[in-house]
Amino acid sequence: MTNSVLITGGNKGLGFEAARRLSEQGWTIFLGSRNEGRGKEAADKLADGGVNVVMVPLDVTSDESVTEAVRLVRAHTDRLDVLINNAGAPGNAVTPANATADELHAVYDTNVYGPVRVTHAFLPLLRAADHPRVVMVSSAIGSFAVQADPAQAATKLHELAYSSSKAALNMITVRYAQAHPEIKFNAVTPGEVANRKFAATDMNNHTGQLTVTEGTDPIIKLATLDPDGPTGIFIDRLGPVSW
Numbered sequence: 001m002t003n004s005v006l007i008t009g010g011n012k013g014l015g016f017e018a019a020r021r022l023s024e025q026g027w028t029i030f031l032g033s034r035n036e037g038r039g040k041e042a043a044d045k046l047a048d049g050g051v052n053v054v055m056v057p058l059d060v061t062s063d064e065s066v067t068e069a070v071r072l073v074r075a076h077t078d079r080l081d082v083l084i085n086n087a088g089a090p091g092n093a094v095t096p097a098n099a100t101a102d103e104l105h106a107v108y109d110t111n112v113y114g115p116v117r118v119t120h121a122f123l124p125l126l127r128a129a130d131h132p133r134v135v136m137v138s139s140a141i142g143s144f145a146v147q148a149d150p151a152q153a154a155t156k157l158h159e160l161a162y163s164s165s166k167a168a169l170n171m172i173t174v175r176y177a178q179a180h181p182e183i184k185f186n187a188v189t190p191g192e193v194a195n196r197k198f199a200a201t202d203m204n205n206h207t208g209q210l211t212v213t214e215g216t217d218p219i220i221k222l223a224t225l226d227p228d229g230p231t232g233i234f235i236d237r238l239g240p241v242s243w
């Protein structure tokens with residue numbers, strides 16, 4: 001039976017590359033995009049190659065949008081094998097002294113409440129799959145171990161919103177994994193923590209040293225885990241990453 005996957009923020013960057021790579025394996029792709037035009041353009045690119053792709057209008061900050069997304073996916077399938085919570089917002093790199101609750105709230109709405117909104121809404125479809133998997137696209141910047149290592153450039157980036165949102169997402173991943181052993185909940189960082197590398201995308205103005213294909217390696221690994229694979233882990237493309 002073919003696998004199906006919903007990818008939030010699937011219209012570009014790592015989300016689109018994950019969609020492209022999983023479609024190469026014959027998967028049905030539900031390509032989430034908050035902007036319908038950009039989503040359609042991305043879905044058309046895959047469809048041109050013969051992929052079974054459905055563009056799903058999906059703004060992870062909106063309950064209504066998420067509800068509509070569930071309705072649309074349900075019209076095509078009665079189960080979802082994999083959910084990739086990929087959509088992310090970098091925030092404005094506001095320093096701790098200048099950060100306000102509003103600044104944090106905007107970033108958390110996408111990076112923390114977004115994955116919870118989408119996961120909660122899609123749990124029934126995930127539970128209907130034989131061995132469901134949820135991949136949380138987190139960041140090394142949200143790792144306490146990375147932030148405790150002065151050799152990591154992330155420690156010199158003095159901002160609050162993005163890093164703490166990804167730390168929250170890491171804990172949320174662990175808590176889901178503990179409570180739902182029937183679903184694999186794992187987190188990735190798209191870079192190479194040991195080599196202090198990340199993937200070149202719009203989010204970092206293409207300053208990353210890795211390609212999007214390299215950046216999606218851990219996403220693909222966790223999306224395609226065997227039924228006896230791990231849950232509650234955090235990895236990059238080289239292996240396990242410390243929380």
Ligand SMILES: NC(=O)c1ccc[n+]([C@@H]2O[C@H](COP(=O)([O-])OP(=O)(O)OC[C@H]3O[C@@H](n4cnc5c(N)ncnc54)[C@H](OP(=O)(O)O)[C@@H]3O)[C@@H](O)[C@H]2O)c1
Pocket residue numbers: 008009010011012013014015033034035038058059060061086087088089110137138139140189190191198199200201202203204208215
């Ligand atoms: N690149 C890296 O090395 C790196 C490192 C660590 C973590 N990450 C994480 O990887 C994920 C993907 O980022 P990327 O590097 O591929 O950046 P990107 O190319 O900027 O892609 C971000 C995606 O998220 C979507 N998005 C933002 N807010 C959204 C919302 N409210 N609802 C739905 N979609 C929304 C964007 O949609 P629009 O096109 O409409 O803006 C876009 O599709 C993010 O979670 C990011 O934090 C990336």
